[in-house]
Amino acid sequence: xxxxxxxxxxxxxxxxxxxxxxxxxxxxxxxxxxxxxxxxxxxxxxxxxxxxxxxxxxxxxxxxxxxxxxxxxxxxxxxxxxxxxxxxxxxxxxxxxxxxxxxxxxxxxxxxxxxxxxxxxxxxxxxxxxxxxxxxxxxxxxxxxxxxxxxxxxxxxxxxxxxxxxxxxxxxxxxxxxxxxxxxxxxxxxxxxxxxxxxxxxxxxxxxxxxxxxxxxxxxxxxxxxxxxxxx
Amino acid sequence: xxxxxxxxxxxxxxxxxxxxxxxxxxxxxxxxxxxxxxxxxxxxxxxxxxxxxxxxxxxxxxxxxxxxxxxxxxxxxxxxxxxxxxxxxxxxxxxxxxxxxxxxxxxxxxxxxxxxxxxxxx
Numbered sequence: 001x002x003x004x005x006x007x008x009x010x011x012x013x014x015x016x017x018x019x020x021x022x023x024x025x026x027x028x029x030x031x032x033x034x035x036x037x038x039x040x041x042x043x044x045x046x047x048x049x050x051x052x053x054x055x056x057x058x059x060x061x062x063x064x065x066x067x068x069x070x071x072x073x074x075x076x077x078x079x080x081x082x083x084x085x086x087x088x089x090x091x092x093x094x095x096x097x098x099x100x101x102x103x104x105x106x107x108x109x110x111x112x113x114x115x116x117x118x119x120x121x122x123x124x125x126x127x128x129x130x131x132x133x134x135x136x137x138x139x140x141x142x143x144x145x146x147x148x149x150x151x152x153x154x155x156x157x158x159x160x161x162x163x164x165x166x167x168x169x170x171x172x173x174x175x176x177x178x179x180x181x182x183x184x185x186x187x188x189x190x191x192x193x194x195x196x197x198x199x200x201x202x203x204x205x206x207x208x209x210x211x212x213x214x215x216x217x218x219x220x221x222x223x224x225x226x227x228x229x230x231x232x
Numbered sequence: 233x234x235x236x237x238x239x240x241x242x243x244x245x246x247x248x249x250x251x252x253x254x255x256x257x258x259x260x261x262x263x264x265x266x267x268x269x270x271x272x273x274x275x276x277x278x279x280x281x282x283x284x285x286x287x288x289x290x291x292x293x294x295x296x297x298x299x300x301x302x303x304x305x306x307x308x309x310x311x312x313x314x315x316x317x318x319x320x321x322x323x324x325x326x327x328x329x330x331x332x333x334x335x336x337x338x339x340x341x342x343x344x345x346x347x348x349x350x351x352x353x354x
Contacts, residue, residue, distance in 0.1 A: 031251075031253065031257075031274065031275075033253070033257050036254055036258055036261075036273055036274065037257055037258075037261050039273055040257075040261035040262050040265070040273060041261050041262070043262075043269075094268075097269060097272050098265065098266050098267070098268030098269025098270070098272055098273075099265070099266045099268070099306075100258075100262040100263075100265035100266070100269050101263040101264045101265070102263060103261075103262060103263045221272045221273060
């Protein structure tokens with residue numbers, strides 16, 4: 001603004017009103033393009049509430065012993081799956097943050113979360129089958145971890161990916177909990193503790209990672225779009 | 233013409249404007265996005281975003297599609313082929329500018345390093 005413009009009484013007020021504090025670009029500064037690109041590319045991965053619900057149902061399933069009510073628990077688990085994958089969360093995220101379509105050549109990368117989810121579902125089925133055919137559980141759990149490692153590996157910007165801050169420690173924690181009792185078998189006093197820990201570590205992992213994903217999305221995209229604004 | 237008088241490559245003004253650059257960055261990272269997503273990611277106000285999208289559509293860089301889904305209007309924006317090539321060309325130009333500035337700084341630095349020191353306080 002020139003000194004002549006400053007001297008005019010109305011100009012300053014109009015300019016201040018025009019500079020609403022909702023955009024860095026509206027201030028004339030460079031927008032954070034790295035953040036914008038990251039958010040656009042990882043939008044699907046950051047929608048973590050479905051993992052939280054699924055993890056909670058899985059924890060419920062693990063806490064209840066297998067028995068004659070096993071069919072009931074499968075029904076409960078099925079409801080959990082339906083709740084976590086039904087349109088409710090998709091609609092919520094669409095209403096809250098909008099919608100984008102991933103590029104054709106990167107649909108699998110964008111849907112890595114879904115692939116991981118499918119792997120977790122496979123674990124449940126394989127565990128049930130494993131009880132029948134004597135398949136070692138450690139091998140089945142490795143499949144789940146493999147799914148998440150793939151999810152991590154699909155991120156192109158993995159070295160600056162903020163998800164790594166919680167996803168890597170969480171994966172390492174799960175690996176530790178699974179491998180430690182195998183390498184150092186616990187004594188009888190701690191057997192029950194380690195069994196509960198190994199049973200619950202994956203559901204807790206899903207809940208924690210899902211919550212962290214959602215919080216990261218809120219942090220990167222804090223503005224709430226009101227219903228009135230949704231008119232295109 | 234000497235090296236010092238070589239003209240700098242100039243970026244496309246239409247793409248270089250921060251709000252439009254943010255919009256094009258979003259659209260170059262996905263196949264398409266709706267108005268709400270663009271508004272949330274770029275942080276632009278509704279009016280500003282609408283104006284910038286109209287400018288980009290007039291220039292032929294984006295395609296705006298309006299459709300009614302569940303009794304609600306959804307505005308979807310997609311980058312055109314020309315828009316994709318323009319944003320790629322913009323980044324190439326910026327890289328060239330950065331490279332030429334780096335070269336210029338390296339060329340001038342050893343000549344008078346004392347000039348980089350702060351002026352003594354009086």
